[in-house]
Amino acid sequence: MSALEPDELTRLLTEAVETIRPSPDAYRQIQAGIARRRRWRLPVFTLGGMVMAALIGLAVVAIRPSPSNQVVEPAMPPVMPTTFAEPSRAATVPVPGGTGRSGSGGGGSASGSATRAPTSPPPTRPTTSASSPSVAATSPQSSAPSITTGPGSPQLPTPVAKPAGVNDIDGDGQPDTVAVDGTNLRVKFSRDGQLAQVPLGSITTPLNSAVVDIDADGFGELLVQTQAANGTKSYALLHYVSLDQLVAVTPPSGLTLGAGVHGNSAVGFRCADKTLQISKGSSNDGTQFNVITTTLAFTPDGLTVQDSASSTVRLPADSSPFVVSCGALS
Amino acid sequence: MTVVEGWRPVPARSDAARSDVARDADAALTALYSEHYRSLVRLAALLLDDVGLCEEVVQDAYIRVHGAWGRLQDRDKALAYLRQTVVNLARSTLRRRLVALKHAPKPMPDAASAEEGAYSLVERAAVIQALRELPRRQREAVVLRYYADMSEADAAAVMGCSIGSVKAYTSRGLSALSGKLEGLR
Numbered sequence: 034m035s036a037l038e039p040d041e042l043t044r045l046l047t048e049a050v051e052t053i054r055p056s057p058d059a060y061r062q063i064q065a066g067i068a069r070r071r072r073w074r075l076p077v078f079t080l081g082g083m084v085m086a087a088l089i090g091l092a093v094v095a096i097r098p099s100p101s102n103q104v105v106e107p108a109m110p111p112v113m114p115t116t117f118a119e120p121s122r123a124a125t126v127p128v129p130g131g132t133g134r135s136g137s138g139g140g141g142s143a144s145g146s147a148t149r150a151p152t153s154p155p156p157t158r159p160t161t162s163a164s165s166p167s168v169a170a171t172s173p174q175s176s177a178p179s180i181t182t183g184p185g186s187p188q189l190p191t192p193v194a195k196p197a198g199v200n201d202i203d204g205d206g207q208p209d210t211v212a213v214d215g216t217n218l219r220v221k222f223s224r225d226g227q228l229a230q231v232p233l234g235s236i237t238t239p240l241n242s243a244v245v246d247i248d249a250d251g252f253g254e255l256l257v258q259t260q261a262a263n264g265t266k267s268y269a270l271l272h273y274v275s276l277d278q279l280v281a282v283t284p285p286s287g288l289t290l291g292a293g294v295h296g297n298s299a300v301g302f303r304c305a306d307k308t309l310q311i312s313k314g315s316s317n318d319g320t321q322f323n324v325i326t327t328t329l330a331f332t333p334d335g336l337t338v339q340d341s342a343s344s345t346v347r348l349p350a351d352s353s354p355f356v357v358s359c360g361a362l363s
Numbered sequence: 364m365t366v367v368e369g370w371r372p373v374p375a376r377s378d379a380a381r382s383d384v385a386r387d388a389d390a391a392l393t394a395l396y397s398e399h400y401r402s403l404v405r406l407a408a409l410l411l412d413d414v415g416l417c418e419e420v421v422q423d424a425y426i427r428v429h430g431a432w433g434r435l436q437d438r439d440k441a442l443a444y445l446r447q448t449v450v451n452l453a454r455s456t457l458r459r460r461l462v463a464l465k466h467a468p469k470p471m472p473d474a475a476s477a478e479e480g481a482y483s484l485v486e487r488a489a490v491i492q493a494l495r496e497l498p499r500r501q502r503e504a505v506v507l508r509y510y511a512d513m514s515e516a517d518a519a520a521v522m523g524c525s526i527g528s529v530k531a532y533t534s535r536g537l538s539a540l541s542g543k544l545e546g547l548r
Contacts, residue, residue: 037541049488050405
């Protein structure tokens, strides 16, 4: 078999296709094809652009996070009603004359020599109770913790000013109306006109109450006198925890919100520096009292002990710490 | 430049509205048509199984090159680009024809025209019949090397393979053609 030479193959291929002649209208067909391509270019590009824009829009809608309607809780959120069991240790409050170091001043309104007893924040949690349906009594005798179930994480509106204005509980800058109906306290909120009813064990009449923004969070706390017996007045403290909801807050175990001297025991409290200071005194002769002043602050867990100090007060020579000094309340 | 048969100049109003690139593409297309259309049709006739499709393939290649004229980096290589487009379109056409032949019966042939008479001459050439029996790549290598007179490097660029592959395809194709044509002699 003789091999095919390249030149011979080239000649054969050239001769084979030599008879092919292009058609006379070939160029016209090319021009028509170009015109057709040009004519469709704009609609095709427009359609493609619209499809691309639609795809981008869908992608943006798909990946865009949904607008959050959650309310940002303040730095110091209000009491979060929880269910808990009170630990059986009440020794977190130092006793006078304990292993403290000497300090100056009584840390409160008490005068005279004072012995400061620093304490670590106690593990005890204050008692909180929801405004409905049942509210633990806030009388001095009912300091035992109650077990309540809260509605969940509270949501607060945004306050207009910090601290809150006069008689402004809901933080809208307008005063709210407080009224009493038997043992129920009725608060009409100016924010939305809603009426909150808080059942208390008892309420003195005429109503003795004051709105004080103790923690300066823009929502006023409501102090209401509940009882007056044996020269001692008892008070309830109501905290605004969420929209149109008030919660009665009780201090930690062993402390009560009251004012007055009864025999050899005395109690009083004052609002100062975003804290609540409760002074509890005991005496042997009814004139010289050993005073333990406990400073409480609002935390997410409620009223939490921050500090405690002891002092000695002689009545009636020294100014009495066993009174109420919170806003207009006396 | 030779005058193209059937060429109609674009109206002046439309011509003014078109960009310089489009005008350049039109002029280049006219030049390419005048000088290379016939050889490209013949090249396509050697690559395709059906000679009647060769003009359609080449015209489509011209249209695509015209559309992509603005994207050409080196316009001096427009002929190479056009030739490569013809080869690619011939491959696609062959692929489509294979699929169509699998799924559709071949239609009855119509009455032969004068052009088809010329095509039938091509169909009857022994070298064409032998060429069509070659594998596609060997056929492309042989046609590009010995009909289009391209170097191995240019053929490799058009075929999208290495120079060594072109050498191998050419050698095998040439041997196969020798055997087939020897039998026909």
